[in-house]
Amino acid sequence: MTTPPTVDVHAHVLLPEIEALVDGLPGLADAKALDARRNGPAALKVNGPMIGERIPRLTDSSARLAAMDTQGVDVQLVSPSPSHYHYWADEQTAEKVYRLANEATAAHCAATPERLRGLGLVPLQHPEQLRRALDHALAQGLAGVEISSHAPGRELSDPAYEPFWAGAEETGAIVFLHPFGCTLDERLDQWYLSNSVGQPTENAVALSHLIFSGVLDRHPGLKIIAAHGGGYLPTHIGRADHAWRARSDSGSGCAHLPSSYLRRLYFDSLVHDPYVLRELVRVAGADRVLLGSDFPFDMGTEDPVAALRAARLSDVDFHAVRGGNATALLRKD
Template sequence: MSRPPTVDVHAHVLLPEVEALVDGLPGRAEARALEARRAGPAALAVSGPMVRARLPELTDPAVRLAAMDAQGVDVQLVSPSPSHYHHWADEETAEQVYRLADEATAAHCSAAPRRLRGLGLVPLQHPQHLVRALDHALGQGLLGVEISSHAPGRELSDPAYEPLWTRAEDTGALVFLHPFGCTLDQRLDRWYLSNTVGQPVENAVALSHLIFSGVLDRHPGLKLIAAHGGGYLPTHIGRSDHAWSARSDAGAGCARPPGSYLKRIYFDSLVHDPGVLRELVRVAGPDRVLLGSDFPFDMGTEDPVGALRAAGLADADFHAVRGGNASALLSTE
């Protein structure tokens, strides 16, 4: 049998059209100020030049494809940079943002449709628009949508999001959970803790909301992919299982121990540690881990296949994570 293509499910595109749309609008300056406070000045001083240096990879499909060739990656699942979420936006602006983001991402991927598959956006701050937004993304030929770990005043366990989970399950759409920012705010404003600690925390909190609230009980067919290996949750799931069994308040919302739900979630492999990756494969199952690089940002890996190989997985598991699982999920074969 031929081996499946190598598929990277965590790769981003930058959409200048979206930023031009929101530039100068009421609320944008306040949102940027909040982002700056959360990250801190030292992080901003590094991040700005880093992103500018990577603009060709983020915006030019030809440059992206050449980089994929160098990495040995056949297919990327391309999602908008999380900086395009703009959860501060009012209803009218939010609709313009997701429509423009969907269309621009689809156009970027159209340069090589067999190698570049895309995801759109939905405005989590306006739950009444989520189904329509998901349908718009699918209508553009995208495979689903990317979401953050929360929206202002709402966690992913909020009942207002039930129509989104139902529609995504019914259509088979992918939902890629990728946080942007952390509500620990200025506690993480030095040493890039806003990312190194903040992102794994946000992943763990968001997934816990989906598990403990029963969302995954009600929507067993939901195709949910968690970035950054699900953050801290998979390696600390024993504490969640203990709470579920020891406390009535913890066990009230979901039918089974929390650890059992890890086998219903897909996780990318971007954990930066071979031992952690082996543990992720153990607790979630080798059929639930997908190759991810965070292309082309500096918190990703330039050699996702090499990082996977370093985990020393069994040959069948290595090839499942390298591309077999994602090929089936994305229907790339």
Template sequence: MTSPTVDVHAHVLLPEIEALVAGMPAHSEAKELDARRNGSDALAVSGPMVRARIPKMTDVTARLTAMDAQGVDVQLVSPSPSHYHYWADRDTAEKVYRLANEATTAHCAQAPDRLRGLGLVPLQHPDLMVRALDHALGQGLAGVEISSHAPGHELSDPAYEPFWSRAQEAGAILFLHPFGCTLDERLDQWYLSNTVGQPAENAVALSHLIFSGVLDRHPGLKLIAAHGGGYLPTHIGRSDHAWSARSDAGAGCAHLPSSYLRRIYFDSLVHDPRVLGSLIEVAGADRVLLGSDFPFDMGSEDPVGALRGARLPETDFDAVRGGNAAALLRLA
């Protein structure tokens, strides 16, 4: 039987969350920082772009119509990363993740045969993350979405160990999707905050997970890296060399960094068939999943066509198109 076509990188917009945080001083400060990092030209384009796409991110009928046009059977829906709000205090953070989990569940419940959901956890409060993950799973969500870091915390922080343990034990999917880049105003022109910043953040976050030994201690984690894992998969040779040549680089993980790429899942959203071919070569065809970044302008309006452009063997094409994700999500 042919597997469904599954897009693992699709977003939902949750106005309830933005209403919750509106007017909070810390939220205003975070918005100002985001504006500086992106630059005025990017904000002038992004505002209208997002507004035009609100129906596809909030209305299930509009979402399904778009999915049909793309030939996508199932989406794994995650909250817009703009909802992370890692600036929030403990009380606000708990309200945010509960609202995100419940609202995403309600959205997906309108088309349960075609939509699966991911929730949020407060990465800035490591001691709340297990409870937040359990709340998401209790709602029937497949797992949670996280960014590449939170203020004062890299993903290698030992404070996250209980979260990784619980995620592995529960078989939860973790979708690593950066939001913002700490290179700040260096990327405030020409939308470099996204085109350079997002791949850089992916590479940094994955390197923290690999070099710190997180993936040694939790080999069963179901981790999906957005944007094809950024720069890391195509430049993993430099990591391997450092691991072999330097005692400080090789101290934290047991194996060559490149070997860990076959323990991570990656979406296919790299915008270049040659890069997609390289990703499949280093990670394996069984570790790449179709992703579109629906419905944003930096995504793909034809993810299946983009995948076809890589000219993969038929078995690999079918695996990436949906077979791998169907197995991961345990779709009937």
């Protein structure tokens, strides 16, 4: 039996043209200041050089492919850097951002479509634009779109997003849930807690909104991939199950036990701990976990296959996570 290709579903592209587009616009300075407060000065000093040395792999498809060869990765699902969300932007700017992001990501992947698949962006801050943005991404040949864990003033459970969820389900688009920033703000502005604690927190909160609000009941065909292994939620889902059973206010929005919805979602394998990865596979199912590296950032892994092998899964589960599940998902797309 032939083994599937190795597929990394969590890899990013940097699009300088987007930053050139928004440079100097009202709102950008405030957004940067908020980001700086949330991360803290020590993190900002590290971030610049870290990104700078990774520019070739983030922007040049040839450098990307060479790095993939070194890692033993056959296919990447490439999404824009979350720094390109720009959820502060007005309607006109937001449309320019998503169009440019979708077209530039598609162009980055176009040279080697057998190895690079792409995801676009949608402006969560303008719900009325979401379906148009999704359709635009799909028209570029992209497999779906990437979103953050929330937009200013809106959670993913907001009723205004219902047309977007319906559209994603109808079209079979992949929705990659990748947080950017954490609303715990300055409480996490030291020791890079904004990322190490903030990102898994945001994943858990966003997924909980999708579960408890009934979004996954209303749209069971959604193809949502949660970055960072879904954060804290999969390994602490027992508390959510208890609340659903014990309290009428907790269980009023979703029809089933919260843990059952984990098997309706997909999760990348980027949890940085083989025991946590084994638990993720146990609670979500081996068919719902996909290889992810966060290529090429420092909070990712340089060797995602070795990280997966360290979990000591069965051969069948190992190959499913390594590439079989993602191959099937992308083939459906």
